[in-house]
Amino acid sequence: MRDTVIGNILTDWKEDYALDFGGRDLHLAHSLHKSEMFSDEALVRLLEYSRRENYHVKATDEGGTGNREGDLGDLSGADILKAVRKGKIWINIQHPEAVDSAYGEMIADMYREFEARVPGLQTFKHMSTILISSPKVRVRYHADVPGQMLWQIRGSKRVWVYPNQAPYLRQDALEKLVLKRLHETDMPYDTGFDQGATVYDLEPGYMLYWPLNCPHRVENHDCMNVSVTTEHWTRELRNIYAVNYANGLLRNAGLRNLRRQRSGPGMMAKLAFAGAAKFSGMTRSAQKPYRIDFRVDPDSPTGYRDIDAYEFRK
Numbered sequence: 001m002r003d004t005v006i007g008n009i010l011t012d013w014k015e016d017y018a019l020d021f022g023g024r025d026l027h028l029a030h031s032l033h034k035s036e037m038f039s040d041e042a043l044v045r046l047l048e049y050s051r052r053e054n055y056h057v058k059a060t061d062e063g064g065t066g067n068r069e070g071d072l073g074d075l076s077g078a079d080i081l082k083a084v085r086k087g088k089i090w091i092n093i094q095h096p097e098a099v100d101s102a103y104g105e106m107i108a109d110m111y112r113e114f115e116a117r118v119p120g121l122q123t124f125k126h127m128s129t130i131l132i133s134s135p136k137v138r139v140r141y142h143a144d145v146p147g148q149m150l151w152q153i154r155g156s157k158r159v160w161v162y163p164n165q166a167p168y169l170r171q172d173a174l175e176k177l178v179l180k181r182l183h184e185t186d187m188p189y190d191t192g193f194d195q196g197a198t199v200y201d202l203e204p205g206y207m208l209y210w211p212l213n214c215p216h217r218v219e220n221h222d223c224m225n226v227s228v229t230t231e232h233w234t235r236e237l238r239n240i241y242a243v244n245y246a247n248g249l250l251r252n253a254g255l256r257n258l259r260r261q262r263s264g265p266g267m268m269a270k271l272a273f274a275g276a277a278k279f280s281g282m283t284r285s286a287q288k289p290y291r292i293d294f295r296v297d298p299d300s301p302t303g304y305r306d307i308d309a310y311e312f313r314k
């Protein structure tokens with residue numbers, strides 16, 4: 001029966017997880033893998049009804065060094081799943097709640113549970129993305145801007161999580177990422193970093209939450225994977241973001257030795273500066289468009305075929 005006070009998503013919560021929430025990796029059990037929201041039927045509906053701006057299809061380029069972006073054409077959801085099962089692609093569906101409000105309730109419930117369990121935690125700007133990916137697909141080394149969790153639903157994957165400091169995460173790369181001048185997968189990576197990583201084999205019914213901006217990379221085991229990533233903000237995370245954002249603009253303007261304030265007037269000034277810069281639109285024109293150069297194809301062994309490239313801007 002549903003626990004109406006705290007909820008039933010996190011199934012093995014222990015009190016001490018609350019003490020260090022966001023400060024170290026958490027690898028927790030959850031119940032979402034049992035939900036009908038991730039059946040083939042539900043995925044077909046998501047794939048067929050998601051609007052173009054709410055999905056990305058990706059594949060690795062031939063050199064294995066970059067990501068290509070594709071589209072779904074007018075395929076049925078069943079054909080798209082067929083291409084994922086046999087091919088080498090991954091699909092990110094953003095704003096699943098636009099197709100079915102049950103996904104919106106799901107993410108609200110997830111964070112309500114954390115807030116009920118972690119004293120003082122207040123989160124906002126929740127977002128969820130559903131990832132449907134081919135066997136053995138790899139997601140390259142990258143970092144994400146907001147607070148982020150990875151929930152495994154179907155299939156299994158190996159996840160490497162790296163510390164959120166140099167050399168794994170360089171301050172200039174983080175600032176570019178925050179300014180959206182670096183795509184999330186353009187983060188400098190060296191195989192030697194792996195010695196400093198914590199490695200998880202993520203199975204259905206388990207989730208990972210790592211500290212803010214920790215770089216990570218992922219390799220699916222030999223099966224189709226369905227996962228959910230959730231994003232959130234807190235006031236503390238927003239303040240760190242604003243300082244990185246302001247420092248990124250100031251560094252572009254030639255300033256050096258920038259402080260990373262966590263509180264006080266310096267932080268408040270940067271919060272205001274970052275807000276004003278974003279509001280004025282002065283950073284908008286620098287954002288990169290996506291180049292779409294393949295289409296999902298269930299009859300191809302890779303799950304896609306090349307098309308004439310075109311640009312897509314969200």
Ligand SMILES: [Fe+2]
Nearest residue numbers: 142143144216
């Ligand atoms: Fe990520």
